[in-house]
Amino acid sequence: MTNSKLGLPLEYKKLPEFFDAHNICDDTELKNSVVENFLKEYSTKTVLDLTCGTGSQVLFLAKRGYEVVGSDFSPDLLKIARKKAKEASLNLRFIDGDMRTIQVGKFDAAITMFNAVGHLTKAGFEKAMRNVNKNLKDGGIYVFDIFNLEALTDEVVSNFSMYKHKKFNDTQLHSVQCSTIDRKNGFLTSYDHHILQKKADKPTSINNKFSLQIYSAKDLREMLARCGFKTLSQHDIDGSKFLEKKSISILTMAQKIGKNER
Secondary structure (H helix, E strand, C coil), rough: CCCCCCCCCCCHHCHHHHHHHHHCCCCCCHHHHHHHHHHCCCCCEEEEEECCCHHHHHHHHCCCEEEEEEEEEEHHHHHHHHHHHHHHHCCCCEEEECCCCCCCCCEEEECCCHHHHHCHHHHHHHHHHHHHHHHHHHHHHEEEEEEEHHCHCCCCCCCCCCEEEEEEEEEEEEEEEEEEEECCEEEEEEEEEEEEEECCCCEEEEEEEEEECEEEEEHHHHHHHHEEEEEEEECCCCEEEECCCCCCEEEEEECCCCCHHH
16 A cells, blocks of 8 residues: 555554554544444444554454454554464454455455545545455445544644654654645645664654545545445544534445445
8 A cells, every 4th residue: 555645654664563552542442333333233244354454443343253354555564463363362364465456255344444545545545445345245334434624624633743652662662743734635744753762772763754635525425436335324433423524534334336226
């Protein structure tokens, strides 16, 4: 999923050991529960997570009885996911693959969570949608989230700024992130400054820039329609009612249109 135009956060490639520190937080399990509630509505049993990272959603769903396969483009993140599954005594399948092209089988549902699709260009996301469609049974469900372009005011974007300090084994990571918004093109760009220190060694400074492609709810509905889906519902990330100008994220549930419905 590498894209020179949008870039990627450092932890995807260079600092995978800090991926969870940046992406797993206190409300992660709550968000995973919201996704599961959507899956329950359609009696889902098999799930393909096409952007599984270190396995947060895969492990959550597997522990609740779902048959889950995880896929991601980062071998380093998959290595962590496999380790977590082993430690949890879960026999899970993880595959190195790009959501735009990978073919795994036919599932009841597919998920791509936590703004993962934002790392794709618009053309790349449409290609991914068509590929998700191919990995679903007729009537299968696709659940994903992305930031809501209509709600990202200057105040909201400025509040995205954050400082984090995390420790992994004998290494400490200090990170500062600030973001800007290009509403015309739908880009949320983040500027990261990282300081790494192993034990009491001289610190290393790393700067990184990456963008997320973001959308309005209407944009997403139109894209889904072009790619063989019908939009079932759109919500805030916590499952509450979606408010076009206030909900920071859009959690979308779509359904693959069967051959008899076309």
